[in-house]
Amino acid sequence: MTHVGAVVRRGDTVERPAQPHAPVLHAHLRALAAAGFDAAPTPLGVSEDGLRERLGHVPGEVPLPPFPSWALTDEALRSVAALLRRLHRASASLPVDRTVHWPAELADPEAGSLPDSALILCHNDICPENVVFRGGRAAAFIDFDLTAPGRPLWDVATAARYWVRLSGEDPGAARRLRVLADGYGLTAQERAGLLPTIERAAKAARAFTERRVRDGSPVHLRALADRGGWERWDRHQAWLAANRAALTERLLRDAR
Ligand SMILES: Nc1ncnc2c1ncn2[C@@H]1O[C@H](COP(=O)(O)OP(=O)(O)OP(=O)(O)O)[C@@H](O)[C@H]1O
Ligand SMILES: [Mg+2]
Known part of the structure; x- marks a missing residue:
């Protein structure tokens, strides 16, 4: 969405602002992985205050504007x-x-x-x-x-x-x-x-x-x-x- 500047990479993990229902989204990502879809970040947890989430960093290139x-x-x-x-x-x-x-x-x-x-x-x-x-x-x-x-x-x-x-x-x-x-x-x-x-x-x-x-x-x-x-x-x-x-x-x- 529009978290300009709020997404931070730390090595193999990414920290970003969490949605209020982040625990549901993390369960969804785990269920997708269990169903065989491995092409999404691994959910690693939500901060105690619920404001930040941690996800596995996916290696590769993300096109940003102007798109290559x-x-x-x-x-x-x-x-x-x-x-x-x-x-x-x-x-x-x-x-x-x-x-x-x-x-x-x-x-x-x-x-x-x-x-x-x-x-x-x-x-x-x-x-x-x-x-x-x-x-x-x-x-x-x-x-x-x-x-x-x-x-x-x-x-x-x-x-x-x-x-x-x-x-x-x-x-x-x-x-x-x-x-x-x-x-x-x-x-x-x-x-x-x-x-x-x-x-x-x-x-x-x-x-x-x-x-x-x-x-x-x-x-x-x-x-x-x-x-x-x-x-x-x-x-x-x-x-x-x-x-x-x-x-x-x-x-x-x-x-x-
Ligand atoms: N798990 C990840 N693996 C690799 N790159 C990531 C991951 N999460 C975020 N990024 C990089 O950070 C950028 C922004 O992250 P994301 O799309 O999750 O948040 P956003 O809310 O859209 O933020 P923004 O408004 O800054 O684009 C992505 O376009 C991508 O380049
Ligand atoms: Mg985005």
Whole structure:
């Protein structure tokens, strides 16, 4: 999330601000590891006051802006998608506890109305800064702060918004979306639902930004100004709506 400067590495461990439900997140990371997903930090404990947590440091490279070209290749994206699928396979074998106070702002808005069988614990923040790469391929996900119940497709949609430039500036956007869908192994039904889900995720992300800006958050005010203000959001959302049909057709074309 936005703990600028508060994440400290000490040798093999990382110390960072802890979420109020950090013990639940640590149990989740342990359960994922027990279910065979080893591509996440090892949880090492929460401080007595509950304000800091310790995690194992994952060796590798994390792309930070301006993102290096190796992080923006189709190969890198394919590996992120495949790793997300692995995370979801493991997550699908675990129960979803709806009584936990999961962060809701950027979570799947449909989770509340869906049966447990449709939900997993999504990561919800698969941005480049939260992926550790080794040899140009995704090796682990970090920063599980936004984990919350949702449809697997929601996690794919939020990842798409981070890894594919969806505003008409990238002529390869349709191809990149297809790389993500194929790398993950989306079903035809999921492919048909991806664009509407991305549009819903864009709405949720915009509402989140609007609230932070209204509250005067310096980080979000600066990010908004640096990235072209509300006009940029308008263009992104208009482009998604205008290209929904063509992008969906490309996702479904000859899909297995
Ligand atoms: N377990 C880890 N292994 C390797 N690197 C890590 C680990 N945890 C954090 N980092 C590094 O620290 C950065 C920030 O950590 P993290 O994503 O956990 O927190 P954040 O709340 O997003 O912080 P920030 O706002 O500073 O990005 C990551 O982008 C990554 O480079
Ligand atoms: Mg992060």
